[in-house]
Amino acid sequence: MSAHATPDLDGLVTDALRAANLGATVRVLMPDNPASELPLIVAHQVPGGSANRMGVVTGNVDVQVLAATRREASALARNAFAALDNACRNRFTIADGHLNRFVSVSGAPAELRTGTPDSGPSLFRFQGTCQITARANL
Numbered sequence: 001m002s003a004h005a006t007p008d009l010d011g012l013v014t015d016a017l018r019a020a021n022l023g024a025t026v027r028v029l030m031p032d033n034p035a036s037e038l039p040l041i042v043a044h045q046v047p048g049g050s051a052n053r054m055g056v057v058t059g060n061v062d063v064q065v066l067a068a069t070r071r072e073a074s075a076l077a078r079n080a081f082a083a084l085d086n087a088c089r090n091r092f093t094i095a096d097g098h099l100n101r102f103v104s105v106s107g108a109p110a111e112l113r114t115g116t117p118d119s120g121p122s123l124f125r126f127q128g129t130c131q132i133t134a135r136a137n138l
Contacts, residue, residue: 004055007097007134009045013061013084016092016099017041020083024076030064034117039067041080046129055097055136060105063128070111070124077109077126084130093137101133 010028017026024039034040042064049059063080067073081104088102109128117123 003053004136004138005096006051006055006057007094007136009057009059009061009132009134010043012092012094012097012099012134013043013045013132015094016087017043017080017083019092020079020087022076022079022083024065024067024080030117034066035123038123039065039072039076041065041076043080049131055138056100056133058101058131058133061130061132063109063130064112065109065126066117067124068122073124073126074109074111077128081109081128081130084132088132095137097134097136099132100135101131103131105129105131 014026024041025037026041028044045059046062051057065077085102088099092099106129109126112125112127
């Protein structure tokens with residue numbers, strides 16, 4: 001039996017967030033000037049997780065949300081987590097795979113007051129980590 005490639009987890013996550021129509025720009029990397037793209041969701045796989053020869057990948061995904069108000073950033077972060085959970089439950093699919101399982105690792109997303117980009121009176125940032133399993137379309 002031959003091994004199967006795992007699906008593009010970042011692609012699945014960002015496409016699922018875009019499909020949820022949360023009213024935000026969705027990116028994999030933080031832009032140079034994030035304040036120009038608010039509201040903004042940045043989601044990408046970070047170290048940790050596993051993969052197997054059957055085309056299954058489980059990855060830790062960092063989700064950061066930036067918005068002009070604290071209330072907007074908090075709501076958008078919680079809605080992004082809910083959108084990913086729903087996408088997994090509904091087996092959101094792209095060409096090479098589908099989402100399968102969502103687990104919140106950090107609990108509810110929390111406000112970040114340090115780091116880059118700097119928070120300020122018109123830039124608020126929330127972050128959460130989740131673990132997502134995706135499967136190849138075989």
